[in-house]
Amino acid sequence: MDAMDDEEECYTNMSKDKIIGRVDVSMFGEKTGIADVNLLVDGQSIPVSRSVLSITSPVFRAMFQGDFKERVQGVIPLPGKNLDDVLTLLKCIYPDIMMTVTESVALAVLPLAEEYQMTLLKTKCEDTLLQSIGQKFDDQKVKGGDMQYCANVSDFLDLSNRLSLPRLKQCCISLAADFKHRERKRYMLSYQFSADIVKQIDELAISRLEIRYDDLSAISRFEVFDIRKLFNSSLYPKDIDTHMRGLRLAYSFALDDIKKLAVSTIRADKNSKNWSHDEMYNLLPENIKRDIEC
Template sequence: MAESCIPTEITDLRGFDVPSGKTDVVFIIEGRKLYLNKGILSFASPVFDKMFHGDFKEKSQEEISLPGKKCKDFIEFLLCIYPNTMEEISGDTAEVVLPLADEYQVQQLKNKCETFLIKQGLDDSWPMHIYIIRSGERLVHSIVLAEKYGLDDMLEKAFALAADRKFSDLKNEAEFVTVSEKTKTELMLKRIDLLETSGLEISTQTKTLLDAISSNPNCEHAVYSPKLRGKKWCTADKCNQSLTSSSFISKLEELGKQKDSFNKIFHLLGVKQYDGIAQKQISLF
């Protein structure tokens, strides 16, 4: 390969550019020669194991070219599987190493990448969690990565968080077009389920409260109340049909406990929290 094709930004090959007594294969990537050991590569990767010990032409080759690979990325991959380095996954290397770990079926390394990406972008314990999760771009990107590389745990976590977001917001992210139709459909169905569940909780309590209110106009103590749209409502002390009676107040309190359900619905719809509205409605009584 011509010298001009060799990437000049790679200056440190972390020792892989120096042959040793254990070198028995050379990988050529972007014009750079990496001196490696078949045993180490075979132990880490079933793909390399078949390459070196199966019925493939690479079995007898001393130098093997890997077109389409980036030398810098491949070195990061090697640093994670070589026993004398075994570097940890970081924010700079996770998405660099993951495609190679997937291609060469290094499952343990792939699991490490998934664990790191979940912790970095989807886990409450991560310091940047609030900032990252608010980013629809990061959330959609996590789904795309999970689908592409078969990261089931990551997909499940990202899916749950995405279902809690406005679908229109997710659709505006550039990578959303690469999300599978299956996941898109399941996201919509999950959002419908969340809305129905929260709505049912509110509906049950509201019906109980309305049933209690409906009998008030028949009470002999009922009076007109401008606060209650000019209708007659009982507010007499010790009357079991009164809006101030313990039975009515208990029902009102039960409805008040559904504030989280109101907030959940409003959040799913992209509306501000219900707290202020709830307080305004309750003050009418």
């Protein structure tokens, strides 16, 4: 069968799929008349706009501008792709649709967004997953569901590592550093994380333990309510090291009102020109950082 026969068979199959009507694909430009190319996914043709694909994806833009047969034929086969995932991807990038990127949507489209270099969509997905992992912390870890929480963090860490999501990756590394050693070892082996990731997690866990040991030594000099004194500007004017220690002690031993005082003080430090302890801030557990930044 020559090239002409191949192309004719392709269009015949596309026509059959339209008659079968497996899904409504007219929303991507066919209804408005702006569709000028077809994606062929799992036997289903999807009329789409070159402009939309070109604006959102340099990979598709290169296809349309370069010496590709798709440029001439007006058909872009996407072999091996899941039809539902592609449709969800299109709903996320079309400006008149703009589907909300939930956790399930992000997990479905991220591999495609990575493959087609859709940077803005990847950022949206990463933002969603960062919010989601924070919610899982509130729902699971605080209620004692540590095993499920560890699994969720490990899933997200694996995903962030495979799909180049640096903010999510750093967040998951920070969360994993607070796992119990037994659980941390179990999940690191189960997911076969690289030696570099394991090293980052272990080093962060050790650093936090060292800081906690120093804090526990310091608490012997205070009654719990004396922690409030660490935020007294007349006693410790602009002493960010003392404020950071007070913050950590407040979360370990104090009541909510002292925690609120600690958070507001650190926020003020962070916004002032005197803030210079980013390393110490990054060593804070993620739940404390989330309270400061929310």
